Amino acid sequence: MHNSAIGKIPRPEYAEWMNSIGERIRAAMRAVSMTQKQLAERVGMTPDALSRVLSGQRGLAAVELAQISRELDADMHELVTGEPDPHxxxxxxxxQYDHETGERRLDxxxxxxxxxxxxRLAYAQAGKVPAARQLHHDVEGARALLRSDFVRPFVDRLAEIDVDVVRLNDLSTAYSFLVEERPVIVIPGTGNWFYENWSLAHELAHLSLGHHGVLKGAPGYEEREAAANDFAAELLLPSEFMHSVAxxxxxxxxxxxLVWERGISTEALxxxxxxxxxVMSPPVADAVLLSTQKLLRRHWTGARYxxxxxxxxxxAGGRRFPSWLKAAHLEQIAAGAIGKGTLAWMLEVSADALEVDEPAPAEELDDTDLDKLLG
Structure with a gap:
């Protein structure tokens, strides 16, 4: 009977689906230069079992698929469906750039x-993401959007042009990405405002120049990193300004x-x-070899009080999430759509201690009410 064959003899459409998964796994293996034998060893499969997967003759357990996607640094959703995960x-x-060797790293x-x-989860739980304005594709356009005195309130000026900024401790570097069409920059909370400003300018460059997926090993990543750094340099230390200094x-x-007002480090300068x-004078050339903090503590006279x-x-060390994102979570919590755990994480507080507008908990039925309900 046909029913007894289900699960034993794959239907044609199932076999075709497994073949396509196998092809996508092969493509992901080529992208990271991994052999079939290496992948089998890393995910705990026999070479024969993996070979049958790749040829569409064997299915994959969910845990096996997860292990394969992790080892290949591949999108599991895309391996299964052939389409990128929309989330x-x-x-x-x-x-990180080594000026001696020219090597770029993401340690x-x-x-x-x-x-x-x-x-990502915080944005996914927020519901509708606000539309964002179009960014300019050049430094002068970006400067015009931010306005000339943008350095000190850089994060707030980015928010004004619909670029979200998230700041978190324990991140190793800065990132940028799009949520739907809304640009987001994520920066580590280091306390070093000069590092933060360069990171913001660098990631704004990736967003403005239409760069996506600029990670070590991706096609063209070195050229795009260099372009982003040039953009950041011209935004924070314009060539015209630098040539005007005596x-x-x-x-x-x-x-x-100058270092204080421009919000940059002595090394960047x-x-x-x-x-x-x-060419700097000898005293200035020596001074820019000092750390930024040391130069400012010794020589800056701009402090009034x-x-x-x-x-x-x-x-530059404080945790930060966009105001609209936190407000969206409050609305979703009040509607009963989500819990308050993610909002508490954004605020860096205990979820139990966080008092927000929440739906009243459902009342438990006692035995009498249950009897009435059941008739």
Whole structure:
């Protein structure tokens, strides 16, 4: 009988589906230069079992599929359906760059995955994502959107042009991606505002230039990283401005003021000047070899009251999520659509201690009510 054959002899459409999965797994193996034998060993399958999977003669258990997608760094949804997961984040990242060797690295990417997945979940639970305006594709257009005095309130100015900024401790580097069509930049909370500003400018470049999936090993990633860094350099330290500075006559208090106002590090300033062929006086050249904090603590005279250096550090270390995203979670919680766990995580508070507008818990039926309900 036909029913007795179900599960023993694959139907034609099932066999065709398994063949297509096998082809996509082969393509993912080629993309990471992994052999069939290596993949089988890593996922705990015999070479023969994997061979039958790839030829469409054997199915895959869910755990096997998950292991294969993890080892190949592939989208499991895409392996199964042939279509990208609509909820998957297509990340671009700010790579670490070794100026001696010219090598770009992403040393902490694997450790960032859990935090990035939590961010993805926060957006997925929010419901409708607000539309965002179109970004300009050049530095001057970006500067016009941000307005000339954007450096000190950089994060807020990005929010004004519909670029979300998330700041979290324990991230290894900065990332950017789109949620639907809304641009998002994620930055580590380091307390170093000068590192943060360059990260924001770098990731804004990826978004403005239409870069998606700029990760080590992706086609063209080195060229796109270089383009993003050039964009960031011109946004924060424009060539015209750099050439206008009298580097031979600049005093150290004026140098410190420049570093403070431009929101950049001494290293970034030194490398930008070198790239533009600008020659500094010996005292200035020595001063930009100091750490940013040391230069400012020793030579900056702009503080009128309090400790603005420490205040700026504090601002660059605080956890941050977009206001609209937190408001959307409050609405979803009030409607009973989601719990408050993700909002509590965004706020870095205990979910039990977080008091929000929630639907009243359903009342339990006692025996009398249950008898009435059942007739």
């Amino acid at each position: 998957r984040l297509v990340l671009s990242a700010r790579h 902490g990417a694997s450790g960032d995955r859990v935090l990035l997945e939590n961010i 580097w031979q006559d600049l005093g150290l208090p004026e140098l410190a003021e 030194r490398r930008r000047a070198n790239a533009l062929g600008l 309090g400790d603005p250096i420490t205040q700026r550090m504090t601002e």
